[in-house]
Amino acid sequence: MAPPVILFDRIPDDGLQQELVLDDAWLAGVFEGTGLMTVPGAPGHASVRLDKDGRNVFLSGRFEVTAQTDCVACLERMTLTMSADLVLHLEPAGSTKPGKAAHEEVELSRDELDVDVYTDDRIDLAHWLREAILLEAPLHPRHEVCPVKLEMPAAPPLARDGIDPRLAPLARFIKKE
Numbered sequence: 001m002a003p004p005v006i007l008f009d010r011i012p013d014d015g016l017q018q019e020l021v022l023d024d025a026w027l028a029g030v031f032e033g034t035g036l037m038t039v040p041g042a043p044g045h046a047s048v049r050l051d052k053d054g055r056n057v058f059l060s061g062r063f064e065v066t067a068q069t070d071c072v073a074c075l076e077r078m079t080l081t082m083s084a085d086l087v088l089h090l091e092p093a094g095s096t097k098p099g100k101a102a103h104e105e106v107e108l109s110r111d112e113l114d115v116d117v118y119t120d121d122r123i124d125l126a127h128w129l130r131e132a133i134l135l136e137a138p139l140h141p142r143h144e145v146c147p148v149k150l151e152m153p154a155a156p157p158l159a160r161d162g163i164d165p166r167l168a169p170l171a172r173f174i175k176k177e
């Protein structure tokens, strides 16, 4: 089940707190195309708070999600936990003040704050949580310390007699003479 859509009018004046379970089915959809997979029986969690300021909404909270994927270094399956704080200022769509070039003003405010828009009085928590989770998804996931060493080291280890094994055939040839 996806995280809910909150209608603006349903947010009380003193704010709305939501504790959400991010289940396998929804997370599987979020992970699609990322190489991440859900960990069965380990749903994610999000704690989200919505506060109103006029028609603006301040979204804050935190999420934590566990996923599994293949380590890029050793190719073994690994489990990783992604978590981050949520901080987002939402303005109703089309609320840009007239007078200035609308485009310019929106660009400026989005750079300064984490400002985005909501439309039709709907704050779609699934949409914002999906974005926040994908931002935390590692591009090149790898273990901090891989459990398995690669079978092809960059340089062959020295043989017991101190001769580089790459030179061993040459050494035998010299001994014969």
Ligand SMILES: [Zn+2]
Residues within 6 Å of the ligand: 071, 072, 073, 074, 075, 076, 142, 143, 145, 146, 147
């Ligand atoms: Zn690894």
